Amino acid sequence: MRAAVVRAFGGPEAVEVVETAVPEPGARQIRIKVAGAALNPVDLGVRGGFFGGDKELGLGWDVAGTVDAVGADAPWSVGDQVVALYHGLTKDLGTHAEYVVVDADAVAEAPVTVDAIHAATLPLNALTAVQALDILELTEGQSLLVAGAAGAVGGFAVQLAARRGVSVTGLAREGDEEFVRSLGAAEFTTAPRAGGYDAVLDTAVLGEAALEWVRDGGAYVGVRPGAHPGSVRGARTASVSVAADGAQLAELVGLVDEGVLTLRVAETYALDAVAEAHARLEKGGVRGRLVLVP
Known part of the structure; x- marks a missing residue:
């Protein structure tokens, strides 16, 4: 072959x-x-x-x-x-x-x-998104900034977080606003507020710059294993190392067939x-x- x-x-x-x-x-x-x-x-x-x-x-x-x-x-x-x-x-x-x-x-x-x-x-991008959100442990009504919201992982993260009742702000290029909002983002920005979010999911691999947007005591998750910045202002920091999980993948497949995931x-x-x-x-x-x- x-x-x-x-x-x-x-x-x-x-x-x-x-x-x-x-x-x-x-x-x-x-x-x-x-x-x-x-x-x-x-x-x-x-x-x-x-x-x-x-x-x-x-x-x-x-x-x-x-x-x-x-x-x-x-x-x-x-x-x-x-x-x-x-x-x-x-x-x-x-x-x-x-x-x-x-x-x-x-x-x-x-x-x-x-x-x-x-x-x-x-598989790779949706599993990364859902496993990153699980690490963040956000509850309904909390705020999440997704950096790179128009990207493959970011787009899934916006849809999955919005479905969990999280208030999502998408960070992407100006030309991506309509698309990011169509995924379920409540807000869109090209210039996030310092300390303005309960959590940041950094799918754009911005590192320390993205950590500044987390509120004191909030949470940050990156998508490059082991490369997340150290904690500041009491924020919890971590990175996702995606794991193969057929049962979780089956749940994501179900969301595709329900029209939840694009x-x-x-x-x-x-x-x-x-x-x-x-x-x-x-x-x-x-x-x-x-x-x-x-």
Whole structure:
């Protein structure tokens, strides 16, 4: 099968599509024939050597597709339409491939209201958003500033927080106001108030600058694991390290089918054009996810 890998760190040209053996599922694993796999900023980080690694590295975390092989004791059947998060910064093969093997408990049934291309944008970004909100532990009526509210994680966070009864303010570019409000943000800003919010979810990776917008004793969560700023003014600070969780992913799928969560595809690329997709994402300004189609 074909798979996208990195053998030497560098720019988009460092991504290669190679021929490799089709992986076989072990106990409590399944193999998915990939229909769509989103490209995320973490893939650019792996490609550039941000996370290290000294071997050939596979790329891709998100997958939507069809189960085509099942290991022992895996509660799935060949032909099931599924989505999954394949977690791991330094893995031999990722989801940017024709087939991928994942743990059965990282899998959920695919949404029935969208196609596989859109479904492929859900796992990593939505799980990151909901797990970050769980860390913040906000209650109904409290205020949350989402920095990067028009982005993939930020957009999900706005929708999920608003559904919990949190008063959400979205921070994004002026041209994104209509979209961010359509997600359920009560307010929109390009210049947040210092100390004006019970919590900040920093999906834009602003760091200490974003911490200044948290009230005394409030909370801050970032999306780059271990890179959150230290506490100031009694504010609790943390970062989310996303975990694969099939049960939680199934809940998010349900919200897609209920129309609560919006899935956005900016553009699709053939697997052989993966380097081109990397270059496009690196350029910035993408609204929605780029999705690879093997």
